[in-house]
Amino acid sequence: MPPELNGRLDFWNIGYPLGALVYFTALISVMAIAWALWNRSKYWQLGRPNPDVGSWKIRIKVGLRTLLIDSAGHRKFVKHETYPGLMHFLIVWGLLLLFVATTIDAFEFNTEKYLGWHLPTREISLQLELIWDIAGLMLIAGIGMAAYRRYVIRPDRLNTMLENSVLLILLFGQAMSGFVLQSFRMAATELEPSSELYSVESSYWSPFSYVIALGIRGFGFSVQAMESSHFILWWGHAALMTLTFVYAAWRFGPLMHIFVSPINLLLRSSVVRPKGALRPILNMDTIEVFGARDITDLTSKQLLDFDSCTNCGRCQDQCPAWRSGKPLSPRALIQDAKSYMVERAPLLIRDGKDAPPPDVNLIGGFISPEVLWSCTSCRACMEACPVSIEHIDTIIDMRRYLTMEEASVPQTAMDALNSMEQRGHPWRGTQSTRIDWMEGTGSVTMAEDPEHEILLWIGCTSALDGRGQQVAKAMASVLKLADIKYRVLGMEENCTGDPARRLGNEYLYQIMAEQNIEILNNYGVRKILTLCPHCFNTIKNEYPQFGGIFEVVHYTEYVAELLRDNKIKPRKAIPMSVAYHDSCYLGRHNDIYDPPREIVDSIPGLQLIEMGEDRCRERGFCCGAGGGRMWMEEAGTKVNHIRTDHFIETSADAVGVSCPFCLQMMEEGIGSKGLTSEKSAKDLLELLAESLNG
Template sequence: MDALALNFWEAQHIYITKIFLPILIGFIVLSLGLIALFIFSFRRQHYRLWHLGKPENCSGQWATRLKMVLAVVFGHQRIWKMAESYPGTTHLLIFWGILLIFLGKVIRLFSYPVGLTSPPQPLFLYASFLSEIGGVMVITGGLLAFFRRYLLKPSRLDTKPDNHVIFILGFVILTTGYLAKAYRMVGAGTGIPSDWFSWAPVSYLLSPFILILPSEALNEILVWHRVFVHAIPSSFLLLYVAISRSGLKHLFLSPLNIFYRSLKPKGALNPIPDFDEAETFGARKISEFTWKQLLDLEACTRCGRCQDHCPAHLTEKPLSPKKVILDLRAHLHEKGKPLLWSQPPKEEDDPSLVGGVIADDTLWACTFCLNCYEQCPVFISAFDKIIEMRRYLVLMETRYPSELREVFRNMERRSNPWGAEKRLRAEWAKALSVKTLAEDPKVDFLYFPGCFKGFDDRNQRVAIAMVKILQKAGVKFGILGPEEGCCGDPARRIGNEYLYKILTEANIETMNRYQVKKILTTCPHCFTNLKNEYPQFGGNFEVIHQTEFLYDLVKHQKLKLKGIDPITVTYHDSCYLGRYNQIYETPRMILSSIPGVKLKEMERSRSQSFCCGAGGGRMWMEEHVGKRINEARIEQALELRPDVIATACPYCLTMLGDGLKTKGMEGTVKSLDIAELLEKSLAE
């Protein structure tokens, strides 16, 4: 090693031991105090707040939970899945840049106990390089974030003083860190070895601009000054995070929320515990949510992705999932203020969440499309809070849109939303010689058409097509006929858990009486309830949706297809089939297997598909505000100039058909179920 390098490292050794070591010791002592303060603050500001809520068991399957935390936190799996390259790249740069900075700092701490050498061991030089590159990544990501938040200003972002503080402190800490190292390099007074660029490229490039004083004592004072200018903002930032409700707390709240996320089937609602003995139903007060739902509120990062994909919000309804979460969080913090001083929360003058914190119209605008949950990077949903408040309105105050009164009455009396006679449920099947289980219980599958197929003329054509396919393939099946009842989905999503329980238990009793094992459904709403929610009431069946079953028939060549005249088809993903059950590809594979079909994709498809507007009981409610959701979806489909808009859901089929009529396109573009298209393509 040449004399320049030896002199340089000798001078660095003096600075490191004489100046940086005392500051480091002081910083470690301060950090221990900040950690203790953080634990104290966490318990008072967060842990106690969450335990205002009801118990919820989120334990078990630790390996699965930890695996998802690693994938989402370190791999940014959820952000990349959303195909948002700008914010995704920004967050990735900042997150991994901070990790590299800390990794480099922690490694260099060990240079003291293992003993310093001149020059230092290569490991510590690499650590210096990691910190330098990490800083560049954070600055780059920070500039991208600054440009997006303060110049582009997307509507989903709301900028608060906390954001200003974070940007300012982050910029000061990073720049002073580089300047302190550059000053230390120049202050040695020996010149800087050329290879130092490899270990501290940014500081090396800054070093020519550093002013050096003629006195060594003055230079030492300046080094102390530069170090303190770097250390004080760093300490203040740690203190700020420890005691405030800064947005930076998502650094630990988000991983916690990901770890404790529900592992139940997506969108499955929780039953009301001890329903027969319960004195209240749903959530009127913030304490009537579960502790995990309260953690959801605090884990929200205000990114607004849920809002950007909410069909109600995008059609000017009074619902923003982001605002629902933030309004509930603000109420939680207000309610929890006494806990900061170890006092019990005040019960008097406790405003009702419903109609007070959250407006009635906001709750009834939700279609339960699950897009808020699907798009959230940290698995926060608004729908589970909305259903609890709906349950309170329906079961405790009987306060709901007037058009639902008749729907409830019809389901109570005749087990269908239209109030049609039960004996008419299977009239469509008589000409096809379909037997009921009462006539022949020895079948391989119970075909469960659902209410739409039973009573709606348009959807009966889908059931007829499905039956013809099953008969063509030689499938042995039967139906319940007049004994079939509504699956209960509208009642449950509207909030009438009592009615849902009655309908569910009646269906389960009937199916068990016939020893049903396998159920084939055409309606994704029936499919979701029978498969994912009936087990809550003891109904354990193997449930298959028609798209899975039909694809299996096509795949194993149990159906011969002759094809149809060439047509352009775009497929509309049902929320309950797609986001609820992750069935995206089989419907497309069925369509692609039909000779003559050219498949085109809408911009909003698969996990980002736009709702038809009928879910959450909205099928039976009027849209009085904003644009109709089904018309917005039809406009998206018509951009592709299709001949057919295909779907695999009776709700969607009805809403798409209505949308085409409104647009005056019903004679030009058809809305068809996949089963209808497949049946038309069958060879004689």
């Protein structure tokens, strides 16, 4: 036996060139996948050009890091969901390692036969066999876990279809046939004393196959029977592999995400656009259709999103709308949009602009307006999605169509929009003015004295809502104690436009944004301090789209820095436990998690309690007010009532917030439970001001 073969022989029992036909079956698989991707790319190209490309150098650099850490390393999969994360890890790495094994074998054989090269991997072929054996075992274990989860555990979020079952059967058949055919080879050669390839020691390097081979020999198979069985299984295994990929290409089902998802990860908007920023509508005066009524109104990236979705349901699990009984399921939204794309795209490709109108519209047919208006834009779905599907962009684009083209907006939301247009804020019916809160604070407006270190942006709710005004006063008190020379705009301050933009009225938003930017630039403002995370996000992340470049900080960041620099020092002890509620627009949209907790920890006597591992930080549950939901009626279970239940479960005395919307929603939730005498909602500024002034 040649020593370089180490007890193994290429194309044993198959022969050459007959065995080389397996390369033809592999070519069929590659061609099927390439055809499917090429055909599907025509669908994606129907969308508008993706405006979020930016520098390809940066995108590729960030994309590769994401693929290595999040995808290959499964950080996002395993972090919060160990079982499905481990299951996916085993399947992906099992398949990947077996693919590498097949590729190495092909290279070893062909380079040695035709080029005379002896690849280094030949020297460690037995050690590699151990890795390949483990890889096969990983794949089978992952498939078993997937089957058990899908058909025994049956979590609500999984939507099992026929193609899921077919795919599992095909993958399991591939994995097991690979093991069994190798075991027949081992039983007929390495474990057969009469064979020229007899080498029991070599068989130990494939322990799982070795055990099966012992079983085969225990059944008393003749060498001829083992060779015949191996021959049949070898070709069956090759055919099964080809069938798997041809089926995946034909159906463009879950397996295709192996090829599509990396592209989607590479093209995700957060590489060049802040997470909290919506995509603007440019050229408002010349655009034909506002928003999205058809797939041609969406971007190519959004259409790619639809094909990247594997229907896993992670987004649905985290969606506050779904969990409170609303019609919105982020998973179903993407799948329904995909169904529309699959039905509509062939007609558009064939007929172009002459394509007839769809029999069933995207909005109102495949996706109901109620689904779109249920979204709080909390970003929980996008945070949970392992393949960077951007649900919010698609929802807002469809809202834009409803609002600006159809004027089909919930009445209470329309009232808020009208109030913003007429009075500069969404609080229809309020009797307060923007300067009422200033009484007794010593605050000075920019018009009175423009010399300042920082501009304090109060926001509509903190200026006009009685409860919010208490927080504004607390902020003024903290700044005074820190000897910060701040100014406010007073009556010149208008709404940032955030509610208008999230409700789909991009036109009104852009008008308000440009007016605010002009006022701020006229005063030479460079640094802005905000009370509201929504104002913070809009001015920091969205105003630069219209030339408004400012340094913007939320009060939690600013105050935490004052504490670290010892410019303020809390003294009075407040014997109270506080469960901190993460604001969506502070947390998931802007990754600000630690500064609020630093404030709580700085106050003597205050005990910080988290809402729970799966209910805080990036997994924090929305209060229900974002996305313009503050100005919409809510049917059924209220989102803020669910969040209030989370707070009550902690047994904390108070729920701490850092957002005026969250403050209102949590106070209403506590009141709805009849617990106003036992529990309270406190903005962190109120607690800090009490300790500083005590």
